Amino acid sequence: MPEPEPSDQELFKLWGSEFDRPFSGWDFSYISDTQRLVMSPLPWSYASKVLDYFRLIDSVLDLGTGGGELLTRLSPLPKTTVATEAYPPNVPIARERLEPLGVRVVSTREGDPLPFENGAFDLVISRHESYQPEEVLRVLAPRGRFITQQVGAQDDRELDQMLGGGEEGEFSFWDLAFASKQLLEAGFQIVEQQEAFPQTRIFDVGALVYYLKTIPWAFPDFSVECSFHHLLSIHRRIRTEGYLEIKSHRFFIIARKPDG
Numbered sequence: 001m002p003e004p005e006p007s008d009q010e011l012f013k014l015w016g017s018e019f020d021r022p023f024s025g026w027d028f029s030y031i032s033d034t035q036r037l038v039m040s041p042l043p044w045s046y047a048s049k050v051l052d053y054f055r056l057i058d059s060v061l062d063l064g065t066g067g068g069e070l071l072t073r074l075s076p077l078p079k080t081t082v083a084t085e086a087y088p089p090n091v092p093i094a095r096e097r098l099e100p101l102g103v104r105v106v107s108t109r110e111g112d113p114l115p116f117e118n119g120a121f122d123l124v125i126s127r128h129e130s131y132q133p134e135e136v137l138r139v140l141a142p143r144g145r146f147i148t149q150q151v152g153a154q155d156d157r158e159l160d161q162m163l164g165g166g167e168e169g170e171f172s173f174w175d176l177a178f179a180s181k182q183l184l185e186a187g188f189q190i191v192e193q194q195e196a197f198p199q200t201r202i203f204d205v206g207a208l209v210y211y212l213k214t215i216p217w218a219f220p221d222f223s224v225e226c227s228f229h230h231l232l233s234i235h236r237r238i239r240t241e242g243y244l245e246i247k248s249h250r251f252f253i254i255a256r257k258p259d260g
Contacts, residue, residue, distance in 0.1 A: 005239075008232065011205075015224045015231060018206040019213050025067015025093045028214070036207035040198040044252050046149040047074060049192075050125055053145060054078055057122035061114075061139065064129025065105065067093040077101060078123075082116070084108045114139050123147065133186035140257040146188065150179060152249030154197065156218065159246045163222065163230045176251035188255035195251040202244045205235045 006014070021030070031037045051074060054060065058079050062071050065083035067090050081103045085091050088107070095105045106115060110130060119141045126136075126148040136146050153174040176195040184190065202208045209231070212222045224231065238244050 008228075011232070011235065012224065012228060015206055015209045015228075018209040019224050021210060023210075023214050025069055025090055025097075027067060027069050028211070031207040031210055036204055037200065037202050037211055039200045039248055042196050042198060042250055042252075044194050044196075046127055046147070046252065049252075049254065050074055050123075050147055053123050053147070059121045059141075060123040060125060061116065061121045063124065063126040063131055063136075065094050065098070066090055068097040068103070068105070070127060071103065072097055072101065077103065080121075082106060082121070084114070086110045119144075126150075133183050133188065137186050137188060137257055142257060142259050144257045145191070146183070146255045146257070147253070148179075149250060149252045150174070152176070152195070152251055154247065154249040156246060156248065160219070162234060163219070163227050175249075176253070179251065179253060183253065183255045187258065189258060190253065191256050192254040193252065196249075198248050198250065199245050200248045202238070202246070203242075204238065205231050208234065208244070 023030075028037075047070070054074065054077065060078045060081050062081070062083040065071055065085050066087075068083065071077070071081075071083060081101075082105075083094060083098060083103055084106050085094050086108050091105065091107045098105055108115065111132075113132075114135045116139045118138055120139050122141050122144050124136050124140055124144070124146045126146075128149065128151050131148065140146065153172045176193055180190055180193055202211070209224060212219050216222070234244055
């Protein structure tokens with residue numbers, strides 16, 4: 001006997017509870033650890049690349065540390081480790097997690113110059129955080145490295161269209177070619193670069209709702225109420241096909257500051 005299908009009212013209540021579920025720092029374990037949302041592996045490991053350099057340096061700056069979740073897993077940390085965070089609610093979370101490890105957490109504002117001296121760091125890292133190439137170059141010591149993994153402009157485009165979105169946004173240019181050119185123009189040398197379009201599978205609409213509410217800059221008008229009929233369509237597709245598969249977009253760069 002087939003399982004009874006929830007009513008629209010029951011689905012609305014269920015998805016609303018997922019939207020209201022607390023989210024702090026940059027921790028997606030609620031849907032990733034349970035494999036309700038799964039992205040296929042990338043052809044590189046950001047963490048492994050960073051750790052390769054940690055063994056060789058004395059100082060590192062982590063741009064946009066979120067709640068410090070990833071940095072706590074990258075050990076042993078260099079002697080001088082500093083992290084920035086521009087989203088105010090994340091700052092106390094990051095400090096509570098990182099300061100016991102000897103990490104200084106600095107609250108910043110997006111677009112402002114980095115509050116550090118010239119040549120202060122051997123390595124600057126940035127995972128899914130915006131950056132100003134000239135500022136990164138300035139705070140790096142000669143021969144220092146910049147390692148970044150970024151979310152490209154094509155990320156979740158199919159999902160945006162399923163939710164009634166229109167044309168590409170203002171950052172439609174953001175991809176590996178543009179970012180590499182920008183770094184070269186700032187004075188960097190490119191050491192390594194890769195780009196990938198992994199598939200993300202979403203196995204229930206509740207997980208999708210939770211995911212969307214955590215990235216309001218990408219889906220600023222999203223709510224269960226406003227998007228309910230689109231969510232119902234996605235729900236029916238998942239019931240038929242088993243999951244929703246969408247294309248993600250990531251790219252990775254290691255860049256070097258020249259000598260002297």
